Amino acid sequence: MNDALDVTLRLLVVFVVFLAFPLIVGQTEHKVMAHMQGRLGPMYAGGFHGWAQLVADGVKFAQKEDVVPADADRRIFQLAPAVALLPYLLVLLAIPVGPGEGAVGQVVDAGVFFVLAVMGVGVLGSLMAGWSSANKFSLLGGLRTAAQLLAYELPMLLTAASVAMAAGTVSLVGILDAFEWWWLPWQIVGAVVFFVAGLAELQRPPFDMPVADSEIIFGAYTEYTGLRFALFLLAEYAGIVVLCGLTTVLFLGGWHGPWGADGLGWVWTLLKAAVLAFVVIWLRVTYPRLREDQLQKLSWTLLVPLSLAQIALTGIVKVVIA
Amino acid sequence: MTLAAASHGFLSPTGVEIAFLLVGLVTFGAAVVTVTTRQLVHAALWLVVALGGLAVEYLLLTAEFIAWVQVLIYVGAVVVLILFGLMLTRAPIGRSPEADSANRWAALTVAVASAAALVWVVVDAFRTTWIDLDGPAAGSTAVTGASLFQNWVLPFEALSVLLLAALVGAIVLSRKARPARAGEASPGGASPSGASRSGTSQTGGAR
Amino acid sequence: MAPVPGSGLAKGLAVTLRTMTKKTVTEQYPDAQPELPPRTRGVIGLFEENCTVCMLCARECPDWCIYIDSHKETVPAATPGGRDRSRNVLDRFAIDFALCMYCGICIEVCPFDALFWSPEFEYAETDIRDLTHERDKLREWMWTVPAPPALDPGAEEPKELAAARKAADKLAAQQQPQEQETDGPGQEDRT
Numbered sequence: 001m002n003d004a005l006d007v008t009l010r011l012l013v014v015f016v017v018f019l020a021f022p023l024i025v026g027q028t029e030h031k032v033m034a035h036m037q038g039r040l041g042p043m044y045a046g047g048f049h050g051w052a053q054l055v056a057d058g059v060k061f062a063q064k065e066d067v068v069p070a071d072a073d074r075r076i077f078q079l080a081p082a083v084a085l086l087p088y089l090l091v092l093l094a095i096p097v098g099p100g101e102g103a104v105g106q107v108v109d110a111g112v113f114f115v116l117a118v119m120g121v122g123v124l125g126s127l128m129a130g131w132s133s134a135n136k137f138s139l140l141g142g143l144r145t146a147a148q149l150l151a152y153e154l155p156m157l158l159t160a161a162s163v164a165m166a167a168g169t170v171s172l173v174g175i176l177d178a179f180e181w182w183w184l185p186w187q188i189v190g191a192v193v194f195f196v197a198g199l200a201e202l203q204r205p206p207f208d209m210p211v212a213d214s215e216i217i218f219g220a221y222t223e224y225t226g227l228r229f230a231l232f233l234l235a236e237y238a239g240i241v242v243l244c245g246l247t248t249v250l251f252l253g254g255w256h257g258p259w260g261a262d263g264l265g266w267v268w269t270l271l272k273a274a275v276l277a278f279v280v281i282w283l284r285v286t287y288p289r290l291r292e293d294q295l296q297k298l299s300w301t302l303l304v305p306l307s308l309a310q311i312a313l314t315g316i317v318k319v320v321i322a
Numbered sequence: 323m324t325l326a327a328a329s330h331g332f333l334s335p336t337g338v339e340i341a342f343l344l345v346g347l348v349t350f351g352a353a354v355v356t357v358t359t360r361q362l363v364h365a366a367l368w369l370v371v372a373l374g375g376l377a378v379e380y381l382l383l384t385a386e387f388i389a390w391v392q393v394l395i396y397v398g399a400v401v402v403l404i405l406f407g408l409m410l411t412r413a414p415i416g417r418s419p420e421a422d423s424a425n426r427w428a429a430l431t432v433a434v435a436s437a438a439a440l441v442w443v444v445v446d447a448f449r450t451t452w453i454d455l456d457g458p459a460a461g462s463t464a465v466t467g468a469s470l471f472q473n474w475v476l477p478f479e480a481l482s483v484l485l486l487a488a489l490v491g492a493i494v495l496s497r498k499a500r501p502a503r504a505g506e507a508s509p510g511g512a513s514p515s516g517a518s519r520s521g522t523s524q525t526g527g528a529r
Numbered sequence: 530m531a532p533v534p535g536s537g538l539a540k541g542l543a544v545t546l547r548t549m550t551k552k553t554v555t556e557q558y559p560d561a562q563p564e565l566p567p568r569t570r571g572v573i574g575l576f577e578e579n580c581t582v583c584m585l586c587a588r589e590c591p592d593w594c595i596y597i598d599s600h601k602e603t604v605p606a607a608t609p610g611g612r613d614r615s616r617n618v619l620d621r622f623a624i625d626f627a628l629c630m631y632c633g634i635c636i637e638v639c640p641f642d643a644l645f646w647s648p649e650f651e652y653a654e655t656d657i658r659d660l661t662h663e664r665d666k667l668r669e670w671m672w673t674v675p676a677p678p679a680l681d682p683g684a685e686e687p688k689e690l691a692a693a694r695k696a697a698d699k700l701a702a703q704q705q706p707q708e709q710e711t712d713g714p715g716q717e718d719r720t
Contacts, residue, residue: 113390120398146406
């Protein structure tokens with residue numbers, strides 16, 4: 001019975017993290033973005049510097065009417081937000097936070113593959129939403145989503161493969177166990193490529209072509225209202241959490257830090273992920289949106305060659321060491 | 323692996339076996355709906371269910387690596403590609419009466435024949451081999467990798483040459499259209515290059 | 530020399546980061562009153578005593594947001610045998626601030642200085658019909674109008690003052706001989 005309790009507890013913790021962290025990232029985005037633009041951001045909700053703004057938003061979304069367009073494909077339209085959101089929950093399950101068995105939801109043997117595979121499924125939600133809305137803008141958004149996924153999945157996979165080569169395992173925990181500090185300069189190109197490709201896969205600015213509001217309203221999510229729309233937004237922020245955690249684990253050494261290795265490893269993981277989340281927001285504030293052709297060009301002419309070069313470098317260093 | 327119809331009775335199935343059977347039924351049902359539904363996009367989405375069910379079956383057979391690769395490539399890339407193609411050309415909401423194929427009986431015959439052949443081969447090869455769930459996983463990444471690169475290197479490399487050929491073919495196809503297009507200078511040029519891109523990504527993902 | 534590739538990107542990041550460390554420019558309005566320039570054009574105030582109901586403002590208003598009602602009163606002749614004068618009396622002066630576009634033309638055209646810009650701006654209403662403000666409200670705003678700026682030293686006297694002074698001087702000049710006539714002996718006594 002102890003096992004069942006253990007599993008329940010882990011699932012519960014992961015679920016709470018899944019609900020809380022995206023909100024924290026969202027609130028940080030509100031404030032950081034505001035200050036980077038010389039504004040204050042939300043100041044009222046909750047009293048102290050608007051800390052409860054997203055809670056208030058959630059309450060507002062819950063009150064709104066759930067509208068399904070008359071011509072829409074009803075069931076798929078209603079199913080899409082769940083398909084978009086659930087994969088990130090599953091991915092979160094496999095990301096190790098600290099050393100040892102206790103700090104990961106579920107140890108997955110082929111962790112890297114699991115994580116990338118399931119993250120790719122999330123995009124299906126956007127495609128379903130885009131198609132089933134019976135709206136031209138939604139359809140265009142869905143198309144752009146698909147094109148973007150096809151372009152950026154490849155560099156992401158290749159750079160993840162580079163790390164797996166370096167560590168000699170595809171298990172996330174195994175990669176962290178094998179981590180040495182000098183992997184940082186060794187895999188830096190891969191890290192950047194992975195992070196950028198991840199941003200593109202999450203459709204975060206400056207890669208937010210699929211939801212470009214000045215061109216196609218809000219892409220695949222145009223017709224959504226209320227709670228379903230909120231779920232899509234939550235999926236985006238959960239995606240940020242997952243991407244930052246994953247980059248931390250794969251490239252930045254997760255729980256390894258200059259000091260406090262024993263017991264405080266999880267602090268390092270959270271700290272690194274938080275810094276990465278800040279960078280995500282920072283990039284969003286700084287850069288304008290890429291055009292669709294620029295987006296494709298960046299992936300195929302820059303990121304893919306770079307990731308291939310990174311794999312070659314990894315291979316050479318690996319052979320030399322051996 | 324023990325040849326043991328004696329130690330494993332068929333009449334007292336374990337939980338894993340029941341799950342395997344149920345998931346198999348779901349997968350089969352989804353596959354049937356995929357080819358019988360009149361709604362094009364629904365067919366693609368039912369394909370996702372079928373492929374996902376297959377991945378779960380792999381998992382239950384302790385082939386974890388194969389399962390995730392199945393999800394990564396088939397659900398993550400191939401179905402997205404199919405949906406992309408459908409949405410790019412035509413994806414009406416509702417039924418498409420012309421989606422019926424005239425040679426469905428021929429297709430059914432071929433499908434049943436190939437399924438029978440596969441089932442026969444698999445049954446003949448494994449008979450009553452059982453996977454020991456308590457021991458080290460027989461299909462873990464390490465085991466798969468070792469057997470792939472020790473026993474099956476030649477087929478693996480041959481396959482990669484095949485994929486390379488597909489890659490080159492895609493590039494050649496997209497290049498060919500160029501001189502013809504130079505005269506008309508139409509915006510239609512986007513689609514051939516798009517096709518080549520998706521082709522490369524698919525092969526890249528498969529590798 | 531060609532710029533280092535990516536230097537533009539880095540510059541952009543630096544700009545946003547620098548902005549984040551600086552003080553924000555947000556005015557927290559309901560909590561803190563904004564510091565507006567004294568001549569801010571917030572709302573239009575009416576100085577009723579100066580209004581002659583000439584209707585120029587209402588006619589020049591581009592979106593017809595000024596309502597004026599008046600009637601005529603007869604003022605009896607001041608001197609016996611003189612003609613009775615008629616005078617316009619203002620009954621209603623209202624500005625519909627839902628229509629007003631704050632062009633200030635009414636203030637410009639008013640020949641008798643009855644309309645003024647007031648810096649008052651907190652007059653939002655929850656019903657659009659309540660935005661038609663009547664003369665009492667317009668008069669209230671009149672008291673928030675800042676005094677006109679002082680003249681430069683050595684400047685010409687304002688015309689109103691000059692006219693008033695002239696009238697006063699004239700009156701004084703008229704009264705002086707009369708006083709001299711009546712008080713003549715007394716003056717002599719004093720001297």
